[in-house]
Amino acid sequence: MKIFPESSFFQEGRAPALPSLAEVRDLNLKTGNVAATNLNYPPSVIIPSLGVVIKYGLSVSIVEAQTQIMVREESQGRIPVPEIFGWIEDNGQTFIYMSLIEGxxxxxxxxxxxxxxxxxxxxxxxxxxxxxxxxxxxxxxxxxxxxxxxxxxxxxxxxxxxxxxxxxxxxxxxxxxxxxxxxxxxxxxxxxxxxxxxxxxxxxxxxxxxxxxxxxxxxxxxxxxxxxxxx
Structure with missing residues (x-):
């Protein structure tokens, strides 16, 4: 897993580690949403207590996370983009961990x-x-x-x-x-x-x-x- 220790998730000590893949998949299944079993593009998982959203699936790419990092950095935060906490790939699926935006x-x-x-x-x-x-x-x-x-x-x-x-x-x-x-x-x-x-x-x-x-x-x-x- 690629993580960003300087991100607010780790700097604020919200948890020792980002949620595991098993936790993410289990949380999605527990919603009862039939789309949770879709390997290509299941619904994102939201964990309000950690301020985290996990977007994942076969159609999700690390490039999307890298782009968000680039836009945040190049615009010096002037463009509101969710902060990236980390990512990981597993069996063809990419998991992107990012900040939950209230609203x-x-x-x-x-x-x-x-x-x-x-x-x-x-x-x-x-x-x-x-x-x-x-x-x-x-x-x-x-x-x-x-x-x-x-x-x-x-x-x-x-x-x-x-x-x-x-x-x-x-x-x-x-x-x-x-x-x-x-x-x-x-x-x-x-x-x-x-x-x-x-x-x-x-x-x-x-x-x-x-x-x-x-x-x-x-x-x-x-x-x-x-x-x-x-x-």
Whole structure:
């Protein structure tokens, strides 16, 4: 298991160790949710007493955890991302241990928010997206792909199309992707490559539970990576 002793879980002494895989699987089964037996992508396990969420499954990748670490570090904490405590792989499944964010999903609260509250949250999200787009690649090594290791894109709309997932590398990476997709764009309109969450939908946005809600966290970085700015 890869752990981060400097993370708040260990620094605060919440427990001597992160919950074992047997504990995590058992807690999921005890919920009675039939999806708990799904090896590919079972429900995440939440342990409020430890302030921990465990996301796991065959479809979960360590790259997602590494991306969250990168975004937290590169943004110096200005982008609200769950803290990573550790990860482990077992029989093809990856287990990511991260901080539990108190609050509600934007999907659950949106209908009850006032127009002013909705506007304020949208402005916050706009700010965070702008911050994400300040993250930079090495200008000598441009590519379109996931965040680490120049792996193929994980966007769900192209992941089953080998010719579209890349990675696309070099100064003409955007053109390579557009050619693969059959997209024609004038050369003077070529988009820059930026870092993109790529799944910033309301169920993946946590907001605070108080009467003046704010964005508490951006969750689910599984599809994030380096994409053309219009993606």
């Amino acid at each position: 509600d999903t934007l999907a659950d609260r949106w209908g009850g928010l006032s127009d002013d509250e909705k506007q304020a949250i949208c402005e916050e999200l706009h700010h965070y997206v702008k911050l994400l787009r300040t993250l930079e690649q090495d200008p000598r090594d441009k590519y379109i792909g996931d965040n680490l290791g120049k792996n193929p894109l994980t966007d769900i709309y192209v992941i089953d199309r080998p010719e579209l997932v890349g990675p696309f590398q070099g100064e003409d990476a955007v053109k390579q992707l557009q050619d693969a997709c059959g997209i024609e764009i004038d050369d003077d309109l070529v988009s820059p490559i930026v870092f993109t969450h790529n799944d910033l939908i309301s169920p993946n946005i946590m907001i605070t539970p108080d009467p003046n809600p704010k964005v508490a966290a951006l969750n689910d970085w599984a599809q994030s990576g380096w994409y053309p700015a219009y993606w």
